Amino acid sequence: MxxxxxxxxxxxxxxxxxxxxxxxxxxxxxxxxxxxxxxxxxxxxxxxxxxxxxxxxxxxxxxxxxxxxxxxxxxxxxxxxxxxxxxxxxxxxxxxxxxxxxxxxxxxxxxxxxxxxxxxxxxxxxxILQLRLHQSIIDLKRKVEAAPANKIFDVDLTYLTSRGNWYYTSWKGDKDKSGGIATNIGVHFFDMLGYIFGKLKRNDVHVHIHDRAAGYLEFERARVRWFLSINFDVLPEEIKLNGQRTFRSITIEGEELEFSGGFTDLHTRVYQGVLDGEGYGLEDARQAIEIVHDIRNAKVIGLKGDYHPFAGKELAEHPFLKDAKAFYE
CATH class of the missing domain: 3.40.50.720 (NAD(P)-binding Rossmann-like Domain)
Incomplete structure (x- = not known):
């Protein structure tokens, strides 16, 4: 004990x-x-x-x-x-x-x-990098490792988790305390992507404002378009109609990754790994920390290149943008 x-x-x-x-x-x-x-x-x-x-x-x-x-x-x-x-x-x-x-x-x-x-x-x-222990992630990693070495996968990551006004008053709404939206709600996904697809080669940021961020990541084995948001308005209409406030989707080569369950005991399994001397240390965390740090400090390039389909959603009407037109040029 x-x-x-x-x-x-x-x-x-x-x-x-x-x-x-x-x-x-x-x-x-x-x-x-x-x-x-x-x-x-x-x-x-x-x-x-x-x-x-x-x-x-x-x-x-x-x-x-x-x-x-x-x-x-x-x-x-x-x-x-x-x-x-x-x-x-x-x-x-x-x-x-x-x-x-x-x-x-x-x-x-x-x-x-x-x-x-x-x-x-x-x-x-x-x-705590519990997604690495999720069975769907383990299966996907095995699939990638079994694919031809020159195979580059196309991935879309979408994570929308609505937050109320309290969010902006709390430490989570303070970039200096939370690291911003990409860090606060995205770091575990970025770790998972690096764990499966290898070292990062490119990191472009298309949109980065207080309630959403979007960009393009290129790993050794994947091209990833990602979009994160805490704004309820960007949820797909069918999700809103169902009374849900969260939408999570990861597609690989157009195929949806089943990722709805399997989270119950992941923290316990991480703890057991630590107790067994097989936990995730500083170097395991490094790439994801570098990714979110670079996103936080990157120059936003706007909607150029290969950007996520949600990246321009309702952006033109966004009250916090002085010149939304720049994002479409």
Whole structure:
């Protein structure tokens, strides 16, 4: 049985980490979150200590070691994107490995600094890249590997997940904190694409505004047109009529990838891999971090070249564009 500490207990993703810790027969010692709506902990670790102040949380971890010779073996990190780097460092300094949600960090050079910390402390940083364990992704990777070496696949990625006005008030709507839309809702897809199709060769950005982004990625084995949005209005009409607020589609050579289920225990399987010494480390996370960093800082070229069919959807009427015409030239 390993000991865990968890940072970010009140967030959306925290229950998956709590479940993974419990399902792998481990113990949560303490949790931290500035918000105290963490009743979900009762379903998993009601005896765990909870703190809303990082200073008291850190003191508690130190006292456990000094007074009871108990220390966390792992810190689970489920905090806002811009805090991941700091909380990973806290874990390593405390002599624990870090298991962190994606994006692991916002900038590629942060990975280099964490790699140095790994070497200094002897601890490891692990990333939650659960899509790599999804059976549909495993099957697709095998199919690509079995295809002729010179075969380049044509892929369209569309992910529309509607968000309300709260999004723009929260840290997720702040590019400096979330990394922007491509980072916040797309990084796991970009990791999956690189995992299957190899090294990135080209990265064009056609549209990038506060509620949507679109571009073209060229990997060793694929040409990918992608479109991401949090705006309800860009959903296909049939999705709206069905009362749905999310639309996800990945097509390879015109064939839809079945991707609707199979997500139930992926976090638990990632945790088991970490416990077995077979998790996803810093270098596994690097390419996706580089992709989203480059998208965030790229010059938007407009609707030129091979762009996603959704890229120009209702763009001309978008209130946040001063000159939408430029996107069509």
């Amino acid at each position: 390993k000991n865990f500490a968890l940072i970010g207990a009140s967030g959306y993703i925290a229950p998956r980490h709590l479940k993974a810790i419990k399902d792998t027969n481990n113990l949560l010692l303490a949790a931290l979150d500035r918000f105290d709506s963490v009743g979900v902990m009762d379903s998993y670790f009601p005896e765990a200590d909870f703190f809303v102040e990082p200073e008291r949380f850190d003191r508690h971890i130190e006292k456990l070691k000094l007074e009871k010779n108990i220390s966390p073996d792992y810190f689970s990190i489920c905090t806002p994107n811009y805090l991941h780097d700091s909380h990973i460092r806290m874990a390593l300094r405390r002599g624990a490995d870090a298991i962190c949600e994606k994006p692991l960090v916002l900038n590629p050079w942060n990975l280099d600094a964490l790699k140095n910390m790994e070497q200094e402390t002897g601890q490891r940083v692990w990333n």
